Amino acid sequence: MECKINHIxxxxxxxxxxxxxxEKSESGFHHLYDHYSGALYGVILRIVQSKEYTEEIIQDVFMKIWNSIHQYDTAKGRFYTWMINIARNTAIDYLKSKSFQNELKNQTLPDFVYNNAELSTTNNSDFIGFSKVxxxxxxxxxxxxxxxxxxGYTQSEISEKLNMPLGTVKTKMRNALMKLKDLLKDYQ
Structure with missing residues (x-):
């Protein structure tokens, strides 16, 4: 006898x-995962550039969202932006972790070459349709x-990489984010 359970x-x-x-609702968590995992996965993948690492990190991101939901403040920004920042920061922290750095040092050359070849095909994907904006x-x-x-560069690292004063980087980033915010209002 086959038993089917209908999930509403x-x-x-x-x-x-x-x-x-x-309220720690399980159906709320499923809705969260179903509706946001693709976008968060894309953000993480763009930073770590590895499907394997992204799959590890995405689990951590959803646990952080679940465990930190009481810290979200609607007055400080949109929920989606809050989640993107958690995903971005978690991915950056992962890249900077000693275990990840040691793993890179211990990776064999064929594995390294294979992983980078795989990345070149996935790197051009636009998971959340943001590239046009x-x-x-x-x-x-x-x-x-x-x-x-x-x-995953910090503002200080961007300043160094572009040989640009830190204040200029901060101003350009702030102006860019404000412009993006205005542009994204049209997509809601």
């Missing part, structure tokens, strides 16, 4: 989703956003 999928508004996560920015601002959000 609940559709949540952003406010309802946040409330359900704060980003292309509307001036090229210097695109480069700063790319370095910060897709390659």
């Amino acid at each position: 999928k609940t559709i949540y508004s952003e406010e309802e989703l946040i409330a359900s996560l704060r 980003l292309e509307t920015l001036e090229s210097d601002k695109q480069e700063i956003i790319n370095l910060a959000y897709y390659q």
Whole structure:
């Protein structure tokens, strides 16, 4: 005898989703994962450039969201932005971790070559459709956003890499983010 269980999928508004996560609702967590895992996966993959590492990190990201939901403040920004920042910071922390650095040092040459060949095909994907919006920015601002959000550079590292004063990097990044915010209002 075959037993089928019908799962009723609940559709949540952003406010309802946040409330359900704060109540530790399992259906809220499933909704969160179903609706946001693809976008967060794409952000992480752009930073770590490895499917294997991305799959490890995405689990950590969702656990951080689940365990830190009480820290989210709607007055400070959108829920999606908060989650993107958790994903980005977790990926950067992973890249900077000693265990990851040691693993890179101990990786055999064929593994290293194979992994980089695989990356070149996945690197051009635009998982959240953001590249078209980003292309509307001036090229210097695109480069700063790319370095910060897709390659995991800090503002100090960007300043050093581009041989640009730190204050200029901060100003350009702030202006770019403000412009992106205005542009993204049209996509909501």
